[in-house]
Amino acid sequence: MKWIGVSLLAASFLLPPFFAGDFYINLASQILIAAIFALSLNLLVGFGGMTSLGHASYLGVAAYISALLTSRYGFGHGTAAIVSIAGTTTMAAFFGVIALRATGLGFLMITLALSQVLWGLAYRMSNVTNGDNGVAGLTRPAPFGISLDSPASFYWFALIVTSFAFLMMATFVSSAFGSSLKGVRDQPRRMAALGFNPWLIRWITFVYAGFWGGISGLLYVYYNKYIHPTSLSTTSSAEALLGVIAGGSATLGGPVVGAALVLLLKNYASAYIERWNMLLGLVFLFIVLVMPIGIVPALGRWTTGLRRGSR
Amino acid sequence: MDDGITQGITMIPLAPDHALEIIDLKKAFGGLVVTQDVSLAIRPGERRLIIGPNGAGKTTLFNQISGDLRPDSGQIKLFGTDVTQFTPYKRAHFGLSRTYQIIMLFSGDTLEHNVTLGLLGLRRSRWQMWRPLSFYSDLATEARRTLDAVGLLHLAEHPVSDIAYGEKRRIELAMALAQKPRVLLLDEPLAGLSNTERSQVKSLIASIPRETTLIMIEHDMDTALDLAETVTLLNYGRVIADGGRDAVIADGRTREVYLGI
Numbered sequence: 001m002k003w004i005g006v007s008l009l010a011a012s013f014l015l016p017p018f019f020a021g022d023f024y025i026n027l028a029s030q031i032l033i034a035a036i037f038a039l040s041l042n043l044l045v046g047f048g049g050m051t052s053l054g055h056a057s058y059l060g061v062a063a064y065i066s067a068l069l070t071s072r073y074g075f076g077h078g079t080a081a082i083v084s085i086a087g088t089t090t091m092a093a094f095f096g097v098i099a100l101r102a103t104g105l106g107f108l109m110i111t112l113a114l115s116q117v118l119w120g121l122a123y124r125m126s127n128v129t130n131g132d133n134g135v136a137g138l139t140r141p142a143p144f145g146i147s148l149d150s151p152a153s154f155y156w157f158a159l160i161v162t163s164f165a166f167l168m169m170a171t172f173v174s175s176a177f178g179s180s181l182k183g184v185r186d187q188p189r190r191m192a193a194l195g196f197n198p199w200l201i202r203w204i205t206f207v208y209a210g211f212w213g214g215i216s217g218l219l220y221v222y223y224n225k226y227i228h229p230t231s232l233s234t235t236s237s238a239e240a241l242l243g244v245i246a247g248g249s250a251t252l253g254g255p256v257v258g259a260a261l262v263l264l265l266k267n268y269a270s271a272y273i274e275r276w277n278m279l280l281g282l283v284f285l286f287i288v289l290v291m292p293i294g295i296v297p298a299l300g301r302w303t304t305g306l307r308r309g310s311r
Numbered sequence: 312m313d314d315g316i317t318q319g320i321t322m323i324p325l326a327p328d329h330a331l332e333i334i335d336l337k338k339a340f341g342g343l344v345v346t347q348d349v350s351l352a353i354r355p356g357e358r359r360l361i362i363g364p365n366g367a368g369k370t371t372l373f374n375q376i377s378g379d380l381r382p383d384s385g386q387i388k389l390f391g392t393d394v395t396q397f398t399p400y401k402r403a404h405f406g407l408s409r410t411y412q413i414i415m416l417f418s419g420d421t422l423e424h425n426v427t428l429g430l431l432g433l434r435r436s437r438w439q440m441w442r443p444l445s446f447y448s449d450l451a452t453e454a455r456r457t458l459d460a461v462g463l464l465h466l467a468e469h470p471v472s473d474i475a476y477g478e479k480r481r482i483e484l485a486m487a488l489a490q491k492p493r494v495l496l497l498d499e500p501l502a503g504l505s506n507t508e509r510s511q512v513k514s515l516i517a518s519i520p521r522e523t524t525l526i527m528i529e530h531d532m533d534t535a536l537d538l539a540e541t542v543t544l545l546n547y548g549r550v551i552a553d554g555g556r557d558a559v560i561a562d563g564r565t566r567e568v569y570l571g572i
Contacts, residue, residue, distance in 0.1 A: 171440070171441060171442070171443065172440050172441075174443040174444060174445070175439055175440045175441065175442055175443055175444055176431055176436050176437050176438070176439045176440075176442070176444045176447070177437065177438055177439060177440040178440070178444070179424070179427070179428065179431065179444050180428075180431065180437050182417075183417060183428050186417050186418075186419070187415055187416070187417060189379060189399075189415065190411070190415045190416075190417075191400075191428070191432070192378075192379075192398070192399040192400045192403075193377055193379070193399050193400075193403060193408070193409055194400075194403060194408075194428060194429055194431075194432030194433075194486070194490070195400050195403035195404050195432030195433045195437075195490070196400055196431075196432050196437065197398075197400045198400075208440075
C-alpha cells in the first residue's frame with residue numbers, strides 16, 4: 001500500500017516533461033527546488049526539534065555567491081558552484097555555533113536575527129549585491145555540454161539533483177546518526193547519559209541542513225537566472241517552515257507535499273486573488289485545525305484506518 | 312604534589328581502590344543546601360544502597376555523579392580519575408550508566424530501538440550517516456539478547472507507549488545494562504511495581520555481574536536490603552551513617568531519621 005503510493009508519486013515526477021506545457025514543467029521544477037529546501041529545513045525542524053526561522057539564509061547566500069561570481073567576477077559555473085556550496089556550508093558551521101547556544105524559542109530567535117542581518121546586507125550593501133535591483137542577466141550552467149535552457153532539460157536536471165538529495169537525506173535520517181538526532185530531539189538528557197554528545201549531534205545536523213539549503217539555492221538561482229534580497233527574507237524562511245509543518249514534519253514526504261502545496265497556491269491563487277497570502281494563511285489554518293500532525297501523517301493514519309476497517 | 316617523584320608514582324596505573332570516590336561534595340540551589348560535605352568511597356563490585364527520607368538529596372547526589380548537575384565544590388572520581396568537570400556523555404564513555412526515577416524513555420520507538428540506543432551510545436558507529444541503522448545486524452542481535460535478559464523479548468517490536476509501567480521500569484534497566492557499565496546508578500528501580508514485578512526486577516538486579524559496581528536508591532527496604540552489602544543514610548544532604556548493611560540498619564540514627572521507630 002505504501003509502496004503503491006510511493007511509486008505513483010515517483011511516476012508523477014517523471015510525467016510532466018512528456019505531457020505538460022512549459023508553464024507546468026517550470027512549475028514542477030520550482031516544486032522540486034522548494035522540495036530540497038523544505039527537506040533540508042525539516043532535518044532541523046522535524047528530525048532535530050530545532051525550529052529555525054532563518055533557513056532562507058542558506059538558499060539566498062548560495063544563490064548570491066554563485067550569481068556574483070559568474071556575472072561580476074567572470075568565474076565559470078563549476079568553480080562558482082563549489083565556492084558557493086563551500087561558503088554556505090562554512091557559514092552554517094559558524095551560524096550553528098551561535099544559534100545552538102540556545103534551544104527552542106531562543107534558537108528560533110537567533111536564526112531569525114542572523115537571517116535578518118544577511119537580508120539587510122543584501123539590501124543595503126548595494127555596491128556588491130546591487131541592492132533592491134537584485135542581480136539579473138544570469139545564465140544556467142551546461143553540465144557536460146548539455147544546455148539547460150529549455151524548461152524540459154532544466155526539469156530533468158532538477159529531478160536528478162532532487163532525487164539524489166532526497167536519497168541522501170532519507171539515508172541520513174534512517175542512519176545511526178539519524179537515530180541519535182531523533183533521540184536528542186526527544187530526550188536530550190537521557191541521550192547524554194547514554195554517551196551521546198547532544199550539542200555536536202545538533203551542530204552537525206545544522207551544518208548538513210545548511211549544505212542542502214545551499215544546493216537548493218544554486219538550483220533556485222539557475223532556474224530564475226535572477227536573485228533578489230526577498231529570497232533571503234523572513235517571508236521566504238517562514239513559507240518553507242509553513243510548508244514543512246503543513247506537509248508533516250519528521251516525515252520525508254511531508255516537506256515535499258508541503259512545498260508543492262505552497263507553490264501551487266502561490267502560482268494559481270495569485271492569478272485570481274491579489275492577496276494570495278491570505279488564502280495561504282486560511283489553508284494553513286485549516287490544516288492545523290483538521291490535521292495538526294500534517295497532511296502526510298494524517299493520510300497515513302487515514303489509510304491504515306481504512307485498511308483496518310475493511311477487514 | 313609538586314614533587315616530581317610523587318607525581319611519577321601516582322601516574323602508574325595501579326588498580327584503583329575505589330570504583331567511585333566522592334570527596335567533600337557541596338551543592339546548593341540558592342539558599343537551599345542539597346548536598347553538604349558528602350564523601351563516599353565505593354569499592355569495585357560493591358553493592359551500595361543509599362537511603363534517606365524524601366528530600367534528603369539522594370537523586371541530587373546521583374545527578375552530580377552522572378554529570379547532569381555540577382557540584383559547587385568537591386570532587387568526583389571514577390576509578391581514580393577526577394571526572395568532576397566531565398560532561399555526562401564523557402562519563403558514560405568512562406563506564407558510568409544510570410537509570411531514572413521518573414521514567415525517561417523514547418516512547419514513540421520500539422523496545423528494541425530503545426535498547427539499541429543504549430548500545431549505540433558507546434559505539435563509534437553512532438556517527439555513521441551513510442548507512443541505515445537497520446543494516447547493523449549485530450546491534451539488533453545484542454539488543455534482543457538484552458531484552459531477553461529482562462524478559463521482554465516478546466514485546467521487542469512494540470512501541471514503549473504500548474507497554475505497562477512495570478515493563479517500562481525494566482526497559483530503563485535494560486538500556487543501562489546493555490552498556491555493560493563499570494558503575495551503575497539505579498534510581499528507585501522498584502518504584503511503583505507490583506509484588507510480582509518487584510521480585511522479577513529484584514532477581515534481575517541480583518544477576519548483574521560483579522564487574523559492575525552497583526549504587527542504588529530505593530525506598531522498598533525489604534527488597535533493597537537483600538541486594539545491598541553497604542548502606543549510606545542521607546538526611547538534609549548530609550551523610551548520617553555509612554558502612555556495612557547491618558551496622559547502619561542497627562544504628563540508632565537510622566531508626567530515628569528513616570525507619571521512624
